[in-house]
Amino acid sequence: MSRTVLLNPGPVNITDKVRQAMTLPDLCHREKEFSNLMAAIRAKLLQAFNIEEAFTSVLVSGSGTAALEMAVSSSLTPERSMLVIENGVYGERIGKLCDVYNFHRHTIKLDWGVPPNLDDIESILKKQS
Numbered sequence: 001m002s003r004t005v006l007l008n009p010g011p012v013n014i015t016d017k018v019r020q021a022m023t024l025p026d027l028c029h030r031e032k033e034f035s036n037l038m039a040a041i042r043a044k045l046l047q048a049f050n051i052e053e054a055f056t057s058v059l060v061s062g063s064g065t066a067a068l069e070m071a072v073s074s075s076l077t078p079e080r081s082m083l084v085i086e087n088g089v090y091g092e093r094i095g096k097l098c099d100v101y102n103f104h105r106h107t108i109k110l111d112w113g114v115p116p117n118l119d120d121i122e123s124i125l126k127k128q129s
Contacts (some may be wrong), residue, residue, distance in 0.1 A: 063095060072097040081105055083124055085116045 006013055013024060027034050038059065045057040060067040072094060076082055084095045087110040098105040105125050108116050 064090065068093055069097055072103070073101055076101070076103045078102060078104075081128065083108070083121065083123075083128075085112050087109065087116065088112050 004012075027037070030036060041059065045051075046053060046055065051057075058070075061069060068090065072082070076098070080103070082094075082098055082105045084091060084098060084105045084107045086092050086095055086107055087111075095107055108124070108129070110116060110122055120121045
């Protein structure tokens with residue numbers, strides 16, 4: 001079978017194994033099997049990253065932007081501020097989300113892909129504590 005390869009960010013190319021899995025019956029989010037599967041995945045994520053069980057993992061059924069918005073909107077209040085390192089698309093997106101929610105932010109702007117200077121980060125954080 002001829003296959004067209006997409007070189008854009010999405011939708012992604014999927015393998016025949018994934019296509020075959022997509023032919024299985026749907027699993028309803030209200031079924032016990034779904035709850036068990038989600039609990040197992042969340043527990044394995046903690047193990048995979050060697051994180052204490054006192055913490056929890058959150059699975060996001062959405063885009064990377066959805067996950068960022070969840071993190072920003074639930075982490076800050078108008079009285080607090082955030083240090084945003086803008087060295088790529090996601091750093092810029094975090095900055096825009098702070099603006100949308102009217103959260104105060106300190107920003108280190110860098111060219112895309114350039115790692116931040118740890119002394120700059122430490123200096124900003126010390127001023128804020």
